Amino acid sequence: MQTDLVAALDIGGTKIAGALVDDRGRILVRTQRATPAREDGETVMRAVEEVLAELTASPLWSRARAVGIGSAGPVDASAGTVSPVNVPGWRGFPLVARVRAVTGGLPVELIGDGAAITAAEHWQGAARGHDNALCMVVSTGVGGGLVLNGRLHPGPTGNAGHIGHISVDLDGDPCPCGARGCVERIASGPNIARRALEGGWRPGPGEDASAAAVAAAARAGDPVALASFERAAQALAAGIAATATLVEVDLAVVGGGVAKAGDVLFAPLRTALKDYATLSFVQRLTVAPAQMGTDAGLVGAAAAALTRRSDVTAV
Template identity: 50%
Template structure:
């Protein structure tokens, strides 16, 4: 196998930034670049992505492409409608990327799935077969890896843990429901809740400031993080008893709060996880800064291996038919 055939292109698309990398079979990033996601219409956003891919790809011809995108998406048809990229609605991302890179396998996944897959491949989950990965940032995303494979679901949108309802009488969520995990645990919603309780009401602040105040002992900030941790723990335990897993990895901007978030999450998980097969549930911080990008690349590798296996099986069938 040539050096070119031994690489894949990973693409990670979010509302704030887009990243791309050439990745080897063992998860080593060979080249990487990122840009801010531009505002504008569908073609303007894709033009920026195409320029990024061209820079990263250079003269190489990767054997496959994996894409992680904010959802929701239609995996069967390769369409994306990211809630945080207004210009893309039912955008044919897979077809457009394939037109850039040539006739190679192009696989699409939700960014939360890619985060979980990246941590499974080379991060905090590399010594387990099954895990739940959660990204806590401006929203709450998640992905599940079962026996080394991402759990995608019928449409490719499985594991939307941020929209698991944990309080039937809770606050309205942007999704249209009430009391979702995201309404309690996302950065912006925690800041808004703390302000309603009297915290820094006249200041333009974010979750990083809230976590710093919590670490310094501010009672409102601590109580707000405890609320978010309780919601996360409820979603974690509900997922664990459904899927039968014991390893949880949390990343994202809010997770940088460290013990301010992880201590109450672990406390609430211990309190809520009572069935015997989840009493040893562990929650740990992500180890990678680029888990989503690596997970997207891993999607590409898995697709390449599947297509190669199918091709070999087809050749074997033809040989058997002729013999």
């Protein structure tokens, strides 16, 4: 017996990926386009339509019953709109309605990219088996999502768990979001590199001034590079502990490009967490690296669509 499938879209500032996914999370068909992020909104939408055209041309498309979208945010799932910071042509863009029109009226489920990655890690990755977890992406920005009581908790607009904009330094640097001392302003890849440069670190010949280069220098024992990662780890620990204190998660999964630094990040993160997660009900909180890799956005978008479908069917 053939099982139903869902279509999945993973939309970011660099790429727009699409897939047909089965109910076990297996990607059966995939396609991708570069995001024309500096172009107008209709040009970006045309790239989405090209991805969907490849999916609808597949012989498997007839089994697709819903579409899940994980998009860079902010998103507004209640309105079906997206306003990605890194795609300026989309402000309040009616993505759900446009995708529904292209796919013949299929149900469309929209969540933020942090929530999508969280759904994937809970379904098949490092958060599998945990009923209450925070999953984070630490990369160019810092995002996240929540699993509460065994289910993804995207919130009314799809942005719940956006840990990157918790303020952890009241007198800290201004953040582009308008607040001060946000986790993202301290712990994102560009800000790790910025802090290291301000401290006197310099990349080697032929190297970019990136968080990956800072991580390599930290592994070699460079004190400024180590200090920059320790500061990032402290900010992450403060944000994770605050989240755990509010909603009693017992696991924080950390992925994204910065997490590839490995022990350079995770060792000081686990140490700092002991200083912030001090109350009895959060002392069992653990941190783990993400497992799902580059397919997390697609798998998570599919999970959201499958969950929504099962909820509707059960009513």
